[in-house]
Amino acid sequence: MSFVQQLRHAERLNDSLLCVGLDPDPAKFPTHWQGDASRIYDFCAAIVDATKDLVLAFKPQIAYFAAHRAEDQLEQLMAHIKRVAPQVPVILDAKRGDIGATAQQYAREAFERFQADAVTLSPFMGRDSIEPYLQYPNKGAILLCRTSNSGGDDWQMQRLADVPGQPRLYEHLAHLAQTEWNHNGQLGLVVGATYPQEIARVRELAPTLPLLIPGVGAQGGDAAATVAAGWRGDATQTTGPIVVNSSRAVLYASRGEDFAAAARRVALETRAVLRPTVAR
Ligand SMILES: O=C(O)c1cc(=O)[nH]c(=O)n1[C@@H]1O[C@H](COP(=O)(O)O)[C@@H](O)[C@H]1O
Known part of the structure; x- marks a missing residue:
C-alpha cells in the first residue's frame, strides 16, 4: 500500500484527520518522570496506546530523540507503533535536505533503520536532493512548502521574477510537487495551520497531494479554518488527504500520572473539531 493509500485507509478507519506529533521533551514529562530521558520510549508508547484509534498518522520528531542520545528508543517506538497500530502510518519528521549521495544515507536512515512510512524534507537544494527518497517504492516524501512559523515569509513568500506569472516560491514549489517532480506519486507538502489562506492556495495548485498541516x-x-481550506471530501482516489498535526497540546495535557488519559481527551476534542461538517 502506498503512503497516500495508508493515509486514506487510516482516515476512514479512525474517522480522523488528526496526526499526533511525538515530540518528547523530558523537561515537560509528567512529574514522576520529569527530566528522565530514559523514559522517552515509555512516555511516547503510552501516548500511542492512548490515541492510536483516534489518528490517521503519528509524527515523531527526530531531534527530540537525537538530542538525548535516544535514537534506540525511537527505533523501539517505531517497532511498537507497527505492532500495536499497523494501520496508522508514521511520518518521521527529520526535515532533511542534502546532495544526492548524502540524501541516500538519510533515506536509508528514515526508511530502513527507522521503518518510517514517510519523511519530511527541505526542498531548498532542489529536485536531485529529493530523488533518493523516491527510490523507495510506496514511501512518502513531504516537502516543506509554506511553513507554520512567521520566518517562513523570508523565503517562501518571495516572488520568482523569472517564472511565468511570477508566483511566490511556495506556489512554485506546490506546482512542481504536483507535476514534474512527482513522477511516482510519492510527494506531499507541509503547509502551516497558521496560514489557512495559503492552505487553500496550495490545495488549488496541488489537488491530489497529501498535505501535512x-x-x-x-x-x-x-x-476549523484549516479543514475548510484543505479538506476536499472523503478519501477518494483523486483528492489529497490532509494530516493535521498537534504535538505539545496533546502530549502535555497533564503533568500527572493521568497524562495518557488527558492526551486522549485532547486528541478526542481535536479530532471532533477537525471532523468536517460535510457528511461522510
Ligand atoms: O514539518 C513539520 O512537522 C513542521 C512544519 C512546520 O511548518 N511547522 C511545524 O511546527 N512543524 C512541526 O510540527 C510540530 C508542531 O508541534 P506543536 O506546535 O507542539 O503542535 C513540531 O514537531 C514542528 O517541528
Whole structure:
C-alpha cells in the first residue's frame, strides 16, 4: 500500500484527520518522570496506546530523540507503533535536505533503520536532493512548502521574477510537487495551520497531494479554518488527504500520572473539531 493509500485507509478507519506529533521533551514529562530521558520510549508508547484509534498518522520528531542520545528508543517506538497500530502510518519528521549521495544515507536512515512510512524534507537544494527518497517504492516524501512559523515569509513568500506569472516560491514549489517532480506519486507538502489562506492556495495548485498541516494546538492555528481550506471530501482516489498535526497540546495535557488519559481527551476534542461538517 502506498503512503497516500495508508493515509486514506487510516482516515476512514479512525474517522480522523488528526496526526499526533511525538515530540518528547523530558523537561515537560509528567512529574514522576520529569527530566528522565530514559523514559522517552515509555512516555511516547503510552501516548500511542492512548490515541492510536483516534489518528490517521503519528509524527515523531527526530531531534527530540537525537538530542538525548535516544535514537534506540525511537527505533523501539517505531517497532511498537507497527505492532500495536499497523494501520496508522508514521511520518518521521527529520526535515532533511542534502546532495544526492548524502540524501541516500538519510533515506536509508528514515526508511530502513527507522521503518518510517514517510519523511519530511527541505526542498531548498532542489529536485536531485529529493530523488533518493523516491527510490523507495510506496514511501512518502513531504516537502516543506509554506511553513507554520512567521520566518517562513523570508523565503517562501518571495516572488520568482523569472517564472511565468511570477508566483511566490511556495506556489512554485506546490506546482512542481504536483507535476514534474512527482513522477511516482510519492510527494506531499507541509503547509502551516497558521496560514489557512495559503492552505487553500496550495490545495488549488496541488489537488491530489497529501498535505501535512502542523500548527493547531500550541501554535494557535485555526483547526476549523484549516479543514475548510484543505479538506476536499472523503478519501477518494483523486483528492489529497490532509494530516493535521498537534504535538505539545496533546502530549502535555497533564503533568500527572493521568497524562495518557488527558492526551486522549485532547486528541478526542481535536479530532471532533477537525471532523468536517460535510457528511461522510
Ligand atoms: O514539518 C513539520 O512537522 C513542521 C512544519 C512546520 O511548518 N511547522 C511545524 O511546527 N512543524 C512541526 O510540527 C510540530 C508542531 O508541534 P506543536 O506546535 O507542539 O503542535 C513540531 O514537531 C514542528 O517541528
